[in-house]
Amino acid sequence: MSIGTTCVQAGYTPGNGEPRQIPIIQSTTFKYATGAEMAKLFDLESNGYFYTRLQNPTNDMVAAKIAAMEGGTAGMLTSSGQAANFYAVFNIASCGDHVVSSSSIYGGTYNLFAVTMKRMGIDFTFVSPDCTEDELEAAFRPNTKAVFGETIANPALTVLDFEKFARAAHAHGVPFIVDNTFATPVNCRPFEWGADIVTHSTTKYMDGHGAGVGGALIDSGRFDWTKYPERFPGLCTPDESYHGVTYTERFGLAGAYITKATAQLMRDFGSIQSPQNAFYLNLGLESLHVRMARHCENACKVAAFLKADDRVAWVQYPSLEGDKYYELAKKYMPNGSCGVVSFGVKGGREAAERFMGRLKLAAIETHVADARTCTLHPASTTHRQMSDKELAAAGVSPDLVRYSCGLEDAEDLIADISQALDL
Template identity: 60%
Template sequence: MRMVATSTSLRYFFKPLGIQALADIFPYHRIFEDGMKTESLCLHAGYEPQNGEPRVVPITQSTTFRYESTAAVARLFDLEDAGFFYTRLGNPTVDAVERKIAALEGGVGALCTSSGQAASMLALLNIAQSGDHVVSASSIYGGTFNLFAVTLKKLGIEFTFVDQNASDAELEKAFRPNTRAVFGETLTNPSMDVLDIERFARLAHRHRLPLLVDSTFATPVLCRPFEYGADIVIHSTTKYMDGHALQMGGVIVDSGNFDWTSGKFPEFTEPDPSYHGLVYTTAFGKAAYIVKARVQLMRDMGCCQSPQGAFYINQGLETLPLRMERHCRNAEKAASFLQEHSKVASVNYPRLPDNANKALADKYLPDGCSGVISFSLKGGREAGVRFIDSLKMISLEVHVADIRTCVLHPASSTHRQLTDEQLHDAGITPGTIRLSVGLEHIDDILADLAQALEQA
């Protein structure tokens, strides 16, 4: 059985995977040592042009790459040598974005996907298969809920959905001998509840399981879940990371902290016959999870990001800290305005002083809770329709986290597959409205909200 875990082979560097001695896995480790802050990492991490090279990450618009010998290509396919050979598995432009996002989260590696849904799917399929079980918070994005409760269920993976605010004793009841992971969202979509990441991490680790956290709304600018014990972080880069409603995408980031050798995850510790008996934990150490996700699942599923798409995402990442600060400040003012309006029944935004999630927000999101607000009108579904149809500047869109303010009625759109009971479990009422506050002047945002509320 051939392995690549010798002291010499660990010096090889299959570029997209980060196969190298851990001290040198990625160039951004040096950047961290230099003490760069998030704002600087957004501009400089992932790509360091050499003398005479393009300052901006170039688009390597090629599906394939030329080599001079069959032996060289064979070493690539055996994960022994450095290089790119097919854009489905790795591309220089996509690689630069993966490195940047991994740097921002503080992980050992990242894998870009074609969408946030693809990222969630691959993240779980990398550790769960038919006959396995996953514990998930119930108040998650409707598309993710449907992926778990319907599609992955058809593949034989069972999910138990729990109230993330339940007691530890109650949550413990959800675990089974075949449970393989715990899943939650930093800021739930659209109910805007804050996950107690440390508590869920302790719960997962007590069972020797990884905690997977979708941190799309928070972004690494507002919260870095690895610092609180999460093991894998997922983002829909379509949202704030892109920020301009240009490019679909997702990303999986590996902390490198979880011990896959506990005995519960033989797929990481036993030979992979599709790579000549390679053992991921032996060959790749802390990067075992993210390497396996790429060379096994991306190889077979093919839901990769394109070079052009990665270029757009990188453009968004460069201004992410500036945009998130403005999104947060505008949303705080909009939430306060809505809370004081006579036609509004309730507002859920964690930064509000009397919000049930305020303490968790102070702990995990001290700089802001993104631009997304969930609120309900006293007139219910009909009032919500009148309100939305009366908006002028604010757009009705099946989207969120755009630079432009937009609004959506989840019960009739993103969460329409859910039953009333499932809607309730997800923290949504028939009259719930999701408002994504953009970067316009706050006076214009409030004026449009005010005139539409008069019609509600």
């Protein structure tokens, strides 16, 4: 199936007389006739549900759809994008381990890695997405367990050179994890370019209507953990907290990573998406391919307007000809990148804040990738914990305005921007 058909159809096929829409299984628990049947579930010997803190059928239908969209073998929904990125790394790295990450990532992910996970004993080395192969090579250590980056970074709009990062990760025998939130699988499928694991903040385009916070974690099933059993003991040696199951032996490469994330991390952290939110997310997924085209069309028009306007200091949009990342975007996202445009208003930080105050249509929100146009000044909000040096490494200048084009008519967005630029 092509991507549009997958968005609409994958994940759930009702049988005769069953509901056409995915059922919302709003139940914490599931009934069994005998304790023995339930024991098999606890031993991971049979498939089934027993408690929604670990798994829920509605969630699994939606996760299966996203896995199909990405071309992966297995997936899970999480309560947020933050939880998805935490699980993606923590499923294979623990105290004493190290991860190489692009420095150009969402501020919340940077904080999760550089502060919270560091406190848990996991060290991160941040490299520029534009680093040379030698610089990337120098970031690895013997205890490195993964490489992480964002397809299109929020809000810097840098485009990750998948092949460069995948090559380095695989040369060191570690998986390449990609946060594909901004591009979505409609515009880019990182597994086709060497990524092994993909994450999403489904809160963004996938939901698309600002209805529910959520995340997704998808495995390509291609990374061979068994080649490096000492590096990935959690996947290749018995899990004593699960009756001695060895995930790679029992579930194969296609299922080991997500089963471990479910059996251990969901069990212990419980960051599951509510079935109700999974239902809303599925409604969003059904139109994702139609909406992404419109988000991208509007962003192209807005970026072209900004580039031609001399009240604007600079514009960044990966699909705008002349953009620093234009060639990479064309290679990895030939049909469009995302609906977010970054730019600077002449006059710096103060002018940016005044400009935002004059906008009438675009709302000031921390949110992004929504049906309704929204905008943000990251340096004073989402990225305010960062020093100027860290901001520069993340590609966020003090005057940067992040403008997320919604699904309105582009002429109205441009008219609103134009009147707001009259400072």
